[in-house]
Amino acid sequence: MYDHYDALIFDMDGTLVDSGQLHEHAWTATLEKYAIPIDRPLMRSLAGVPTKGTIEILLEKFDLQVDASLDDMNDFKEQWVHGNMHRFVKPTALADIARHYHGQKPMAVGTGAYTQEAETILRLCGLDHLVQHVVGADQVANPKPAPDTFLRCAQLLGIAPEKCVVFEDSKLGLQAAASAGMAGVxxxxxxxxxxxYFL
Structure with missing residues (x-):
């Protein structure tokens, strides 16, 4: 189905990995801790935005001043994720596509998660051996919807952007793929x- 592309690039959360429950629980714990309202439709619309960016958007939307730094709130959520990821993550059906093209085409993961977290989750799901590179939000100056993440993947794979196909579950991610000059699925x-998702 994707034979005419030279490389495959996958988003991770919600695409290659079912981490819906993990992130809903992590965000619920974080927002409750810092007394930030939980607006689930808004949170779904921010899929793919890194943690700090999401918190900034929430604080501005609800006009809140929180007695904690952005780093502290980010660290709390990341620690919750690291402590509980083994309980919730699992591969999606898209893993079958990655397995099919393993050894045939170079593949990478381009994610809004931090690289170390992404590598750990992929390993827990038994998917880490399928991809040559993982590009997290910590590796680029501008995360999705900017094209930086996917352009970095293409660069590492040594494939021209127009010969890459990106698999995404979010509008922001698909926008990033289009901005990178790549086909988006x-x-x-x-x-x-x-x-x-648990709710």
Missing amino acids: DVLEVHQVVND
Whole structure:
């Protein structure tokens, strides 16, 4: 189905990995700790935005002053994720595509998560051996919807952007792929990849 592309690039959360419950629990714990309202539709719309960026958007939207630094709030969520990821993450059906092209085409993961976290989650899901590179938000100056993440993936893979296909579950991610000059596949629509949210 994707034979005419030279490389495959996957988003991680919600695309290659079902981490819906992990991040809903982590965000619920974080927002409750810092007394930030939980607006679930808004949170879904921010899929792919790194933690600090999401917190900044929430604080501005609700006009809040929180007695904690952005770093502290980010660290709390990241620690919750690291302490509980083994309980919630699992591969999605898209892993079958990655397995099919393993050894045939170079593949990378481009994610809004931090690189170390992403590598750990991929390892827990038994997917780490399928991809040559993982590009997290800490590796680029501008995260999604900027094209930097996917352009970095293409650079590391040694493939021209226009010969890459990106698999994404979020509008911001698909926007990033388009801005990078890459084909984008909406995995919710094309592959019916659905995350297991607890609400």
